[in-house]
């Protein structure tokens with residue numbers, strides 16, 4: 001009987017939204033997962049199926065975060081087995097990488113197939129050299145691989161050949177692979193085909209995947225835990241976790257563990273259509289935010305709590321707030337006060353981060369697209385101008401008259417009419433149009 005933890009895509013050192021705290025969140029997730037689900041569970045080993053680091057050029061802080069967790073596991077006598085991912089793989093022109101160094105220093109076992117003279121070889125783990133392509137722990141034979149990208153389907157055939165040489169009836173065959181699988185993502189990129197998966201199946205009992213940042217399983221033998229934390233707001237709404245796996249009675253039993261420290265992300269959306277001015281928009285936006293967040297007034301620490309302790313506590317539990325503005329803007333985009341919304345959200349709701357995204361349709365564009373080809377240029381111009389005018393509330397009622405005036409003024413200007421004459425025309429037309437409000 002063996003017990004292990006399978007995680008992937010820890011992305012230590014990730015930098016997002018210029019937030020130091022978000023970088024630390026990934027460390028807290030990693031730390032909490034190994035404490036709760038590896039050390040307390042007394043697992044026999046931990047698998048990291050790629051992207052332990054967010055970048056191959058590891059920042060000092062990220063290395064601290066990595067070592068802090070790896071040390072705990074080493075002290076608990078729990079070996080860590082890892083493969084490279086697309087984010088932390090070695091560069092083609094050097095034999096050095098931080099993962100290889102960590103392997104040399106006895107913090108983890110980095111498994112890599114060996115490529116020599118166009119041949120793929122799987123070498124057993126060599127404890128002296130601290131290198132190998134597969135390793136046996138607690139009755140499990142774990143095969144490694146590297147990042148193949150779009151060539152994964154071609155590469156896998158030769159890898160399977162190499163693994164076949166090292167079959168063992170008495171050991172439970174597990175393979176680690178960092179790849180997308182066909183059908184699991186909406187992205188039109190080459191992924192591991194379902195046909196190739198079928199071929200692997202006769203050699204491997206448990207395929208420990210990484211790469212796709214959402215949890216999925218295929219037919220009780222392919223497992224992708226998803227990233228430990230959410231690398232962006234969209235990902236937050238995917239399921240993710242860590243697999244606690246037990247092998248007993250000749251088969252594996254898995255459980256996706258999701259209770260560990262993760263930052264909360266709240267997503268809001270506001271439709272700007274029909275909001276006539278920046279001021280009105282701001283007021284209705286904040287009103288809706290107060291309703292949606294369920295916060296009436298600025299929240300502050302509990303009574304009696306002051307100083308750093310209270311601040312720390314609120315920082316730990318403060319969510320990331322993302323607000324997306326949608327719909328048709330009724331005034332110029334330049335008047336959209338994104339910074340003001342960000343600051344007000346910050347002040348009232350005290351999130352860790354306030355992200356405001358503008359997906360509104362600007363007044364400046366639009367129209368003309370729907371017009372038929374035979375519509376004359378003059379008519380097309382008139383329609384575009386009228387349409388732009390009618391999008392601003394204060395011009396809406398007089399859009400047609402104003403459009404006619406603008407075209408007339410242009411005509412006069414193109415005919416070298418005197419400025420006085422042009423001004424007089426505007427003044428004459430203006431009488432037909434009410435004074436714009438505010």
Ligand SMILES: [Mn+2]
Nearest residue numbers: 009051085211
């Ligand atoms: Mn990843």
